[in-house]
Amino acid sequence: MDNPNTQLFYRLINRGRSNSRTTTNCLKIDGEYIFCHEDQRKRFAQYYEDLSVPKEEIYDNSYLNLCKIRQNYVQEALEESGITGKHGRRKFERRGAVRKRALLRIINAFKYYRIHSSKRVKMQWNLSRNCVDHNYEIIQLVIKDAEYMFENKTHEPTEDEKEVPPTQFDMDKVRTTIKQFVRDWSADGHSEREACYLPIVMEICEKFPNDPSKISVLVPGAGLGRLAYEIAKQGYSCQGNEWSLFMLMASNFILNKCNAVKSFTLYPWIHQWTNNTYTEDQTASCKFPDVNPAELPPNSNFSMAAGDFLEIYTDPDTFDCVATVFFIDTAHCIISYIETIYNILKPGGYWINLGPLLYHYSDIPNEVSIELSYEELKKVIKQVGFVIQREEKDVRSTYTQNPKSMLRYEYSSVFFTAQKPVS
Ligand SMILES: C[S@@+](CC[C@H](N)C(=O)[O-])C[C@H]1O[C@@H](n2cnc3c(N)ncnc32)[C@H](O)[C@@H]1O
Numbered sequence: 001m002d003n004p005n006t007q008l009f010y011r012l013i014n015r016g017r018s019n020s021r022t023t024t025n026c027l028k029i030d031g032e033y034i035f036c037h038e039d040q041r042k043r044f045a046q047y048y049e050d051l052s053v054p055k056e057e058i059y060d061n062s063y064l065n066l067c068k069i070r071q072n073y074v075q076e077a078l079e080e081s082g083i084t085g086k087h088g089r090r091k092f093e094r095r096g097a098v099r100k101r102a103l104l105r106i107i108n109a110f111k112y113y114r115i116h117s118s119k120r121v122k123m124q125w126n127l128s129r130n131c132v133d134h135n136y137e138i139i140q141l142v143i144k145d146a147e148y149m150f151e152n153k154t155h156e157p158t159e160d161e162k163e164v165p166p167t168q169f170d171m172d173k174v175r176t177t178i179k180q181f182v183r184d185w186s187a188d189g190h191s192e193r194e195a196c197y198l199p200i201v202m203e204i205c206e207k208f209p210n211d212p213s214k215i216s217v218l219v220p221g222a223g224l225g226r227l228a229y230e231i232a233k234q235g236y237s238c239q240g241n242e243w244s245l246f247m248l249m250a251s252n253f254i255l256n257k258c259n260a261v262k263s264f265t266l267y268p269w270i271h272q273w274t275n276n277t278y279t280e281d282q283t284a285s286c287k288f289p290d291v292n293p294a295e296l297p298p299n300s301n302f303s304m305a306a307g308d309f310l311e312i313y314t315d316p317d318t319f320d321c322v323a324t325v326f327f328i329d330t331a332h333c334i335i336s337y338i339e340t341i342y343n344i345l346k347p348g349g350y351w352i353n354l355g356p357l358l359y360h361y362s363d364i365p366n367e368v369s370i371e372l373s374y375e376e377l378k379k380v381i382k383q384v385g386f387v388i389q390r391e392e393k394d395v396r397s398t399y400t401q402n403p404k405s406m407l408r409y410e411y412s413s414v415f416f417t418a419q420k421p422v423s
Contacts, residue, residue, distance in 0.1 A: 131267035184226035221327030232302035
């Protein structure tokens, strides 16, 4: 019997009650004595109806439907922002006018960096201005040819497109991108990478000790691509995926245009006006890259794919391993991420994760955000079908942290390995 309704239960109960042998005099429910037959009947009906509804440990069907609706909403928003499509390591694909506008908006924000930063610096001292100017030189290298990333011809902006003003949000992204250079490609980022990337690489090597070139690994939310690069360096076939054009332009610069160690300098903390112990901490420089990004084993298979993870990875049973670092909490609906990871993994494949649950859309007005605790998340992971094989809590980790700052954020991250069962 499928999900019988209340009326049907009433009928069943009434039929039972018409038989003299089943007459009930008194019911005791939760310590309460119920003598009234009408109340007893109602309690029975509630009880059986409740039994008939399938129980989920975390979410019910209406909640799942809500997630799907939200996911559709998110996908529409992403379509609007114009960031979709797969590409190889050197070829980027852009489609349609919306995408051009999105690209120009980001290039504009990069270009505006110097003016925006100088407004503040002007009031301070000249040294900072030099640092901003220098950062801007690197930015110019990053955005040089950025339009060619997606196709081999340039696009002349219309008058309308030229005047896309950068928002505060976009300018924050420019500064975050500068700091991501430190995390991913400088000696100063070594301790962050050791805490966040090394456990992932070690786990992959342990799970797949043989024939690495035959093992395909996906790194969604790859930032500037260092983790994906390290995995490829071990001989695995690795694809990084990223949807932020800020990150994509910067990773394109690093991976395709830098081929000498410590050949560039950035001043990543120049925008930090508070919590500096020494004055020179703010103008501290950082050389990059700490390794030659072009140096990979011969025949290595390393690529970056632009686009929303949820949108471009839909083929089932594709990857042997999905590695996520500081990524899963970037979702509007984390359940969609878990379902997608499960779907794209081959049977027997592994999902290896490290990071916190910051939930990037939490508390952002008009943004959908589903925030599960780790305890709840684990139940969802199991319900989707994964078997959690290994788990470590309280993994001390930081994200683009200024090591000299008087204020530091440290995450007590979780590390886990989950397997998609073979059958
Ligand atoms: C907190 S950063 C972490 C970057 C990198 N994994 C690391 O540990 O440094 C999260 C990254 O995920 C990217 N991201 C967020 N949502 C994404 C999506 N739906 N598809 C692809 N990338 C996404 C962001 O642009 C950002 O670069």
